[in-house]
Amino acid sequence: MVAQTTEAQASSKANELKLEANALYASKHYHEAIEKYTQAIAADPTVPAYFTNRSQCHLFTEGYGAAKNDADAALELDSTFIKAYYRRAAANLAMGKLKEARADYREVTRRAPSDAAAQKKYSECDKLYRRIQFEKAIDSEADRKRVSDTVDLSKFPLPEDYCGPRMPLRTTLVPKSSLGDKSKANGHADEEDAAGRAGGQGNGTDKEEDMVEVEEEYVDLPFVQSLAEWFRDQKNLPMRYMYSILLQVVKLLRPLPTMVDVTIPEDTVITVCGDVHGQYYDVLNIFKLNGFPSDKLMYLFNGDFVDRGSFSVEVIMLFYALKLLYPQSFFLNRGNHESIDMNQLYGFEGEVRHKYPAQGKRMFDLFQETFEALPVAHLIQEKVFVVHGGLYSRETAKNSNQPDGDGVVRLNELRELSRFYQPSHNKLLCESLWSDPQPQNGRSPNPRGTAIQYGPDVTKEFCDTNNLKMVIRSHQQMDEGYEIAHDGRMVTVFSAPNYCDASNNKGAYIRITPDLECTYHKFAAVPHPNVKAMAYANASRFM
Numbered sequence: 001m002v003a004q005t006t007e008a009q010a011s012s013k014a015n016e017l018k019l020e021a022n023a024l025y026a027s028k029h030y031h032e033a034i035e036k037y038t039q040a041i042a043a044d045p046t047v048p049a050y051f052t053n054r055s056q057c058h059l060f061t062e063g064y065g066a067a068k069n070d071a072d073a074a075l076e077l078d079s080t081f082i083k084a085y086y087r088r089a090a091a092n093l094a095m096g097k098l099k100e101a102r103a104d105y106r107e108v109t110r111r112a113p114s115d116a117a118a119q120k121k122y123s124e125c126d127k128l129y130r131r132i133q134f135e136k137a138i139d140s141e142a143d144r145k146r147v148s149d150t151v152d153l154s155k156f157p158l159p160e161d162y163c164g165p166r167m168p169l170r171t172t173l174v175p176k177s178s179l180g181d182k183s184k185a186n187g188h189a190d191e192e193d194a195a196g197r198a199g200g201q202g203n204g205t206d207k208e209e210d211m212v213e214v215e216e217e218y219v220d221l222p223f224v225q226s227l228a229e230w231f232r233d234q235k236n237l238p239m240r241y242m243y244s245i246l247l248q249v250v251k252l253l254r255p256l257p258t259m260v261d262v263t264i265p266e267d268t269v270i271t272v273c274g275d276v277h278g279q280y281y282d283v284l285n286i287f288k289l290n291g292f293p294s295d296k297l298m299y300l301f302n303g304d305f306v307d308r309g310s311f312s313v314e315v316i317m318l319f320y321a322l323k324l325l326y327p328q329s330f331f332l333n334r335g336n337h338e339s340i341d342m343n344q345l346y347g348f349e350g351e352v353r354h355k356y357p358a359q360g361k362r363m364f365d366l367f368q369e370t371f372e373a374l375p376v377a378h379l380i381q382e383k384v385f386v387v388h389g390g391l392y393s394r395e396t397a398k399n400s401n402q403p404d405g406d407g408v409v410r411l412n413e414l415r416e417l418s419r420f421y422q423p424s425h426n427k428l429l430c431e432s433l434w435s436d437p438q439p440q441n442g443r444s445p446n447p448r449g450t451a452i453q454y455g456p457d458v459t460k461e462f463c464d465t466n467n468l469k470m471v472i473r474s475h476q477q478m479d480e481g482y483e484i485a486h487d488g489r490m491v492t493v494f495s496a497p498n499y500c501d502a503s504n505n506k507g508a509y510i511r512i513t514p515d516l517e518c519t520y521h522k523f524a525a526v527p528h529p530n531v532k533a534m535a536y537a538n539a540s541r542f543m
Contacts (some may be wrong), residue, residue, distance in 0.1 A: 010043050010044050011043075011044050013043045013044075014040040014041075014043035014044035014047065014050070015040075015044075017036050017037075017039045017040035017043060018036075018037065018040045018047075018049075018050060018053070020036045021033045021034075021036030021037045021040060021053065021054075022053070024036060025053070025056070025057060028060075028502070028503075028504075030057045030060045030061045031057075031061060033053075033054075033057045034054055034057045034058065034061070037050055037053055037054035037057065038054065041054070046077065047077075048073075048074035048075075048077045048078045048081045048083075048084060049074075049081075049083070051070040051071070051073045051074040051077070051084070052070065052071060052074050052081070052083045052084050052086075052087050054070050055067040055068075055070035055071050055074070055084075055087040055088075055091070056087060058070065058091075058447065059087070059090055059091060059094065061447075062094075062448060063447035063448060064091045064094040064095045064447075064448055064449045065091070065095070065445070065446065065447050065448050065449025065450070066447035066449075067087060067088075067090070067091035067094075068087075068088055068091035068092060068095070068449065070087070071084045071085070071087040071088035071091060072084075072088065074087070075088070080111065082108055082111055082112055085104045085105075085107050085108045085111075086104075086108060086118075088100075088104050089101045089102075089104035089105045089108070089121070089125070091449075092104065093125065093345070093539060094345070094539055095448075095449045095450070096341035096342070096344075096345060098125065098128060098129040098132065099129060101125055101129075102122070102125045102126055102129050105118065105121050105122035105125050105126075106122055106126075108121075108122070109122050124538075128344075128538055132344060135361075146369060147362055147365045147366040147369060148246075148247055148250045148366060148369055151243050151247060151362075151366070153240060153243060153244060153247075156238070156239045156240035156243060157240060158238055158240055158241075159238055162238055164226070164230045164235060164237070164238075165223050165226035165227045165230050165237075165241075166223065167217040167218060167219065167223055167241060167244065168217070168218060168220055168223065169215045169216065169217060169218075170215070170216060170218055171213050171214070171215055172213070172214060172216055173211045173212070173213055173214075174211065174212060174214055175210055175211060175212075176210050176211065176212045217241075217244050218248075218324070219245070219248075219321050219324040219325050220325065221325060223321070224318070224321045224322060224325050225292075227317070227318060227321055228284065228287075228318055231280060231311075231314040231317070231318060232280075232281070232284065234529055236313075236355055236356070237317065239356060239358075239359055239363075242317070242356070242363060243363070243366070245317060245320055245321060245324065246320070246363075246366050246367065246369075246370055247366075248324055249320045249323060249324065249370050249373075250366075250369055250370055250373055252323065252324065252327060253323075253370065253373035253374060253375075254373045256373075256375055257375065257415055258375055258376050258377070258414055258415060258416070258417045258418075258419045259375065259376065259377040259378065259379055259411060259414040259415045259417075260331065260375045260377075260378045260379070261378075261379050261382070262298075262300070262331060262378050262379065262380045262381070263381065264298065264380065264381060264512065264513070264514040265514070266514055267296065268295075268296050268297070268298060268329075268514065269297065269298065269511050269512060269513055270298035270299065270300060270380060270511075270512050271286075271290055271297070271298065271299050271300070271509050271510065271511050271512075272299075272300045272302060272380075272386060272472055272493060272509065272510045272512065273286060273299065273300070273301045273302065273493065273495040273509045273510075274302050274303075274304075274474030274475075274482075274492070274493040274494040274495045274496075274507075274508070274509075275302075275303065275304035275335065275337075275474050275475065275477075275494055275495060275496050276301065276304070276305055276309070276315055276495050276496050277304055277305075277306070277307055277308040277309045277312075277337070277496045277499070277500075278305070278306055278307060278308055278309025278310060278311050278312030278314075278315055278347065278348070278351075278533075279309040279311065279315070279496050279497075279525075279528070280309070280311035280312075280314040280315050280318075280528070281311070281526050281527070281528040281529075282495070282496065282497055282507060282523075282525055282526060282528075283315055283318070284526075285523065285526045286495065286507075286509060286523070289521070289523055290509060290511070290521070293322050293325075293326055293329070293330050294326070294329070295326060295328075295329050297329075298326075298329040298330065298331070299322075299329075299330050299331065300331040300332075300333065300378055300380075300386060301319060301331070301332055301333070301495075302333045302335070302386055302387075302388055302472070302473070302474040302493065303332075303333045303334055303335020303336070303337070303338065303388035303433070303474060303475070304335035304336065304337045304338070304388065304474065304475070305319055305332070305335070305337075305338065306337055306338065306343065306347075306348040307337040307342055307343060307346035307347050307348045307537075308337075308346055308347055308496075308499075308500050308533055308534055308537070309347075309496070309500070309533050310347065310351060310531045310532065310533060310534070310535040310536060311528070311531070312347065312348045312351050313348075313351055313352060313355055316367070319332060320370070331375075331378055332374055332375070333374065333375060333376065333377065333378060333386060333387065333388055334371060334374035334375065334376055334388065334419070334433065335388040335389075335433060335474070335475070336388065336389060336423060336433040336434050336475065338371035338374060339368075339371065339422055339423050339433075340368055340422055341422070343364070343367075343368075344538065345537065345538050345539040346534070346537050346538075346539055347534055347535070347536040347537035347538075348364075348367075348536075349364050349536075350536030350537060350538065351535075351536040352364045352367065354536055372419065372420045372421060372422075373419075373420065374419075375419070376388075376414060376417065376419050376429065376432050376433070377414050377432065379411065380512060380516075381514070381516055382467075383467075383468055383469040383470075383516055384468070384469055384470055384471075384472060384512065384516065385411070385463075385466070385468050385470075385471045385472070386471075386472045386473070387432050387433075387471070387472075387473055388432065388433050388473060388474055388475055389431065389432055389433045389434045389435045389436070389451060389473060389475045390431070390432075390435035390436055390437055390451075390454060390471070390473045390475070390490075391409070391431070391435055391437075391454045391458055391459065391462050391471070392409045392427075392428065392431045392432075392435070392452075392454075392462075393427065393431065393443060393452050394407030394408075394443070395407070395427070396409055396427045396428050396431060397409045397410075397413070398410070398413055406461075406465070408461055408462055408465045408466075409428065409462065410465070410466060411466050413428065414428070414432070417429060424450075430450065430451055431451045431452060433451075433475075434446065434448065434450050434451035434475075435451040435452050435453070435454060436448070436451075436452075436453050436454075436475065436476060437453065437454060437455070437459070437473075437485055437486060437490050437492070438453040438454065438455050439455070439456075439485070440455050441455040441456060441457040441458075442454075442455050442457065442458070443455070443458060455486075456485075456486040456487060456489075456490070459471060459486040459487075459489050459490045460486070460487070460489065463489050468489075469489070469516060470488065470489045470490070470491060471489060471490050471491070472491045472492075472493060472510065473490070473491070473492055473493075474492060474493055474494055474495075475492070476492055476494060477494050477496070477499050477503060477505055478492055478493075478494045478505065478506075478508070479505045479506070480505075480506050480508070480522060481493070481494055481495070481497070481505065481506040481507045481508025481520075481522045481523070482494065482508040482510070482520050482522070491510070491518075493508050493509065493510055493520075494507065494508065495507045495508060495509055497523060497524055497525035498524075498525035500533040500534060501532060501533040502533070506522045506523065506524055507522070507523050507524075507525070508520060508521060508522050508523070509521050509523075
């Protein structure tokens with residue numbers, strides 16, 4: 001009798017906690033709701049709905065691995081609980097596991113054949129899975145030819161009625177042998193030969209009479225300023241300029257080291273920004289508040305330029321134009337969303353195909369070439385390590401298998417990393433883009449379902465070993481735009497205010513002087529045209 005009373009009390013307490021969690025969820029306080037659902041589960045771990053409710057909160061906080069784990073726990077309690085299949089399908093899809101997501105949606109339709117919403121989700125997931133599998137089959141990463149080797153700009157003349165920004169022309173000498181059929185009509189040398197010339201690797205046999213004059217387009221300040229306003233007015237660049245800028249960016253980025261050293265000259269500052277996620281009008285606001293990029297006002301944008309926000313093309317093309325204009329003072333780190341899997345789900349691919357339907361697939365593939373060429377990290381003044389995600393598991397370090405190895409990644413390992421792959425290619429690349437800090441010491445699995453979480457002791461060991469003052473990373477929404485953690489040595493900066501038009505968070509950026517004095521600046525979101533976040537995303541249809 002006493003046991004029954006105790007169980008009833010525990011069940012009643014768990015239900016009260018669930019109701020409190022439901023209220024927090026309804027007000028979009030997802031992290032607090034997770035805590036309450038966790039307390040409810042601790043009071044009564046036999047209720048599948050508590051796990052699926054917490055799973056839904058994890059989905060909204062991008063803890064997709066944790067969301068899947070909760071759905072699994074619910075199904076262990078009740079294998080017929082349809083909501084758990086829904087949650088697991090959404091989590092798998094968010095992690096890019098379309099095959100598993102499709103299987104769960106199919107199970108929902110089997111158990112609830114009259115559920116029209118489930119039928120629609122299964123049909124759309126199946127269609128997306130089959131399309132991506134087909135494209136992989138005909139365009140595998142191992143065998144594909146680089147798009148940058150195939151684009152013939154002569155086939156993309158400017159439209160006669162184009163009245164937008166114009167790239168200026170300049171005359172340059174190139175070896176005649178470098179001009180293949182694709183470039184005779186427009187004076188653009190083959191990219192590989194151009195890269196060889198830039199690196200001083202000619203064969204030494206060219207004679208003066210073998211050189212020819214060609215005209216090439218380039219980026220100058222008036223073009224970039226006009227481009228910023230052109231994009232503000234929601235106007236597209238013609239395909240010729242899109243391809244011209246992307247080809248030049250590939251050529252510029254490819255020779256860079258995986259970790260770039262940055263020196264801040266006297267009378268200069270560098271501004272470090274975090275995720276902007278296609279929020280073009282907030283990017284323009286950063287430049288309004290902090291100043292437009294220049295040789296004296298350096299910028300480093302720390303990844304996740306695209307996806308979620310519906311102006312990702314505008315963001316990345318303005319950034320690439322600025323990189324061409326200021327190669328020594330405007331810097332870009334790769335984020336986890338500069339990747340095929342994320343772009344196919346969270347909007348960038350859909351946006352490219354929508355805005356450039358005639359060349360969408362080809363242009364998207366060329367964007368992926370540029371993303372794989374982006375550096376993974378920057379080192380400011382030899383003391384501030386900037387990376388999108390965070391730090392590393394012990395087994396990632398080269399010396400982890402040595403008897404006296406300390407399992408700490410050295411900066412030279414990043415310098416030597418071959419980065420021209422998708423993030424899952426190796427752990428060092430993946431963890432650089434995906435890891436997150438945690439308040440407690442040690443390491444633990446990441447709720448996102450990939451990479452790790454790491455504590456203050458890991459940060460201290462990494463900084464002390466590599467003689468660093470601090471690490472700046474991004475990758476996580478912060479209510480106030482930034483967070484200083486791990487005894488001041490782990491700073492998160494996030495620059496997408498009112499993230500996805502739904503979060504009411506502030507954005508932030510960090511100004512750093514040559515003597516490494518850091519000042520933190522917060523800002524609110526500004527209005528944007530009536531195109532909602534995730535307008536081009538596949539993932540949003542399944543959440």
